[in-house]
Amino acid sequence: xxxxxxxxxxxxxxxxxxxxxxxxxxxxxxxxxxxxxxxxxxxxxxxxxxxxxxxxxxxxxxxxxxxxxxxxxxxxxxxxxxxxxxxxxxxxxxxxxxxxxxxxxxxxxxxxxxxxxxxxxxxxxxxxxxxxxxxxxxxxxxxxxxxxxxxxxxxxxxxxxxxxxxxxxxxxxxxxxxxxxxxxxxxxxxxxxxxxxxxxxxxxxxxxxxxxxxxxxxxxxxxxxxxxxxxxxxxxxxxxxxxxxxxxxxxxxxxxxxxxxxxxxxxxxxxxxxxxxxxxxxxxxxxxxxxxxxxxxxxxxxxxxxxxxxxxx
Amino acid sequence: xxxxxxxxxxxxxxxxxxxxxxxxxxxxxxxxxxxxxxxxxxxxxxxxxxxxxxxxxxxxxxxxxxxxxxxxxxxxxxxxxxxxxxxxxxxxxxxxxxxxxxxxxxxxxxxxxxxxxxxxxxxxxxxxxxxxxxxxxxxxxxxxxxxxxxxxxxxxxxxxxxxxxxxxxxxxxxxxxxxxxxxxxxxxxxxxxxxxxxxxxxxxxxxxxxxxxxxxxxxxxxxxxxxxxxxxxxxxxxxxxxxxxxxxxxxxxxxxxxxxxxxxxxxxxxxxxxxxxxxxxxxxxxxxxxxxxxxxxxxxx
Numbered sequence: 043x044x045x046x047x048x049x050x051x052x053x054x055x056x057x058x059x060x061x062x063x064x065x066x067x068x069x070x071x072x073x074x075x076x077x078x079x080x081x082x083x084x085x086x087x088x089x090x091x092x093x094x095x096x097x098x099x100x101x102x103x104x105x106x107x108x109x110x111x112x113x114x115x116x117x118x119x120x121x122x123x124x125x126x127x128x129x130x131x132x133x134x135x136x137x138x139x140x141x142x143x144x145x146x147x148x149x150x151x152x153x154x155x156x157x158x159x160x161x162x163x164x165x166x167x168x169x170x171x172x173x174x175x176x177x178x179x180x181x182x183x184x185x186x187x188x189x190x191x192x193x194x195x196x197x198x199x200x201x202x203x204x205x206x207x208x209x210x211x212x213x214x215x216x217x218x219x220x221x222x223x224x225x226x227x228x229x230x231x232x233x234x235x236x237x238x239x240x241x242x243x244x245x246x247x248x249x250x251x252x253x254x255x256x257x258x259x260x261x262x263x264x265x266x267x268x269x270x271x272x273x274x275x276x277x278x279x280x281x282x283x284x285x286x287x288x289x290x291x292x293x294x295x296x297x298x299x300x301x302x303x304x305x306x307x308x309x310x311x312x313x314x315x316x317x318x319x320x321x322x323x324x325x326x327x328x329x330x331x332x333x334x335x336x337x338x339x340x341x342x343x344x345x346x347x348x349x350x351x352x353x354x355x
Numbered sequence: 356x357x358x359x360x361x362x363x364x365x366x367x368x369x370x371x372x373x374x375x376x377x378x379x380x381x382x383x384x385x386x387x388x389x390x391x392x393x394x395x396x397x398x399x400x401x402x403x404x405x406x407x408x409x410x411x412x413x414x415x416x417x418x419x420x421x422x423x424x425x426x427x428x429x430x431x432x433x434x435x436x437x438x439x440x441x442x443x444x445x446x447x448x449x450x451x452x453x454x455x456x457x458x459x460x461x462x463x464x465x466x467x468x469x470x471x472x473x474x475x476x477x478x479x480x481x482x483x484x485x486x487x488x489x490x491x492x493x494x495x496x497x498x499x500x501x502x503x504x505x506x507x508x509x510x511x512x513x514x515x516x517x518x519x520x521x522x523x524x525x526x527x528x529x530x531x532x533x534x535x536x537x538x539x540x541x542x543x544x545x546x547x548x549x550x551x552x553x554x555x556x557x558x559x560x561x562x563x564x565x566x567x568x569x570x571x572x573x574x575x576x577x578x579x580x581x582x583x584x585x586x587x588x589x590x591x592x593x594x595x596x597x598x599x600x601x602x603x604x605x606x607x608x609x610x611x612x613x614x615x616x617x618x619x620x621x622x623x624x625x626x627x628x629x630x631x632x633x634x635x636x637x638x639x640x641x642x643x644x645x646x647x648x649x650x651x652x653x654x655x656x
Contacts, residue, residue: 152401169402183610
């Protein structure tokens with residue numbers, strides 16, 4: 043309404059229009075940079091610079107006390123023959139390969155269940171989501187107690203059905219990794235479920251009606267309607283979950299400190315140990331760069347996906 | 356289900372098909388009801404199982420130590436006590452940890468929301484030269500696992516004398532690539548009419564940002580606010596690295612350090628943990644509705 047009143051007024055003086063317009067765009071550019079200033083200053087000083095510094099440190103023998111000395115590729119060649127690096131690398135990959143698919147499948151199953159209408163649904167949704175917002179570091183203390191061989195309730199319940207590890211769940215080399223994996227799944231499954239629920243609710247009901255009229259059963263409707271229409275969510279959730287699992291640290295630090303016998307030591311745990319306990323900053327930086335390359339490759343997949351999605355919108 | 360049928364009376368053929376379909380469906384109405392009940396019971400059981408560690412934590416916090424360590428362990432307390440909740444404030448510098456965590460998570464949330472939204476406003480609403488470069492930078496940083504900056508960042512802040520201080524914890528977190536990306540996506544989806552009208556009326560960009568865009572973005576800001584708040588409140592690694600003692604850290608790091616030294620004091624640790632988790636849970640329950648709506652309507656879809 044206001045535009046109709048203003049348009050003729052704006053068109054009235056045509057000759058001096060060019061210069062103010064240029065000035066307006068220059069002013070807007072300046073404003074944009076002003077809006078960006080605090081963010082850019084902080085990002086450059088506390089993220090970009092440290093990252094470059096980490097790359098530099100990974101080529102030195104810096105250890106906080108002694109000044110950094112350039113050692114070339116020594117840290118990286120040491121990595122290749124370092125048993126504890128390969129152990130942590132293997133543990134990280136194992137953790138990611140188990141936790142990611144289990145979390146995604148469970149999240150989808152929960153979302154399908156809780157997309158139906160029934161009494162108790164709101165409770166179940168909140169209960170499944172709640173672990174995502176509590177501190178993993180704090181709740182892992184409760185998990186450690188629940189799995190304690192003497193006072194642990196879950197240990198006790200499992201012993202009632204005859205499952206008794208020889209040395210307690212967290213100190214038995216065969217079960218400790220499984221325990222921290224379960225906690226990892228438990229923590230994040232609710233978040234991915236919410237993403238799936240949002241996806242399910244955007245599927246038009248007509249699709250199901252049409253499939254039903256064509257005589258498709260429940261399984262067929264799931265395979266041919268639900269799953270293809272959720273492929274966006276599945277890709278997003280899998281990449282998010284994979285990246286998160288590669289950075290596993292919190293519950294492992296609290297429940298096992300990487301033990302027993304380094305069976306649960308992940309790459310981030312190793313960075314922490316080499317960096318802040320052994321104070322080998324150069325070597326730890328090299329390990330962290332291996333992690334960066336890992337995550338970066340996976341993120342490129344995600345970025346490609348997000349950009350493609352932006353275009354189709 | 357049946358209400359959709361009379362809405363489309365146009366095609367008799369479809370109507371006929373629908374009636375036969377509904378007749379086929381009506382027969383197993385009892386099994387349908389049974390299935391719903393089964394679904395409800397299963398879901399509630401899964402929900403309770405998911406809550407088990409939290410429920411157990413609540414009960415254990417109220418159990419006397421003798422009850423906690425007596426075999427066999429039970430979920431339900433045999434006896435109730437408040438002693439752990441009283442003791443925790445003396446045994447751990449708990450008030451100090453609490454204040455540290457509130458200041459850390461609170462100020463990071465507020466400052467980051469401000470800086471993130473300012474940057475997102477420029478990226479989404481102000482066409483300028485260099486926008487593509489900044490956008491690529493943000494996306495690159497989005498992919499960066501923060502663990503890689505940990506050692507140089509610690510070294511740098513240590514050199515500035517900021518380790519073991521709250522500013523040292525807060526300053527590097529005052530803006531966040533994910534937050535900028537999230538809000539940019541949201542701002543791009545807002546209609547342009549209002550701000551164009553304001554611009555014609557001569558409003559400054561700051562006025563438009565503060566007076567029009569931010570109020571329109573309430574659900575997105577609340578969602579991101581919860582993300583920032585819970586992420587920082589819950590973070591373990593960063594405060595663990597930045598603080599060398601229980602006094603200067605936040606709740607998760609402080610409790611983890613305390614647990615490392617006094618592993619046997621179960622009741623105390625559970626009372627402390629429960630108190631430490633409460634604010635985030637309350638925050639979530641308060642804004643739950645807009646949080647889920649925020650996820651559904653923004654970039655995470």
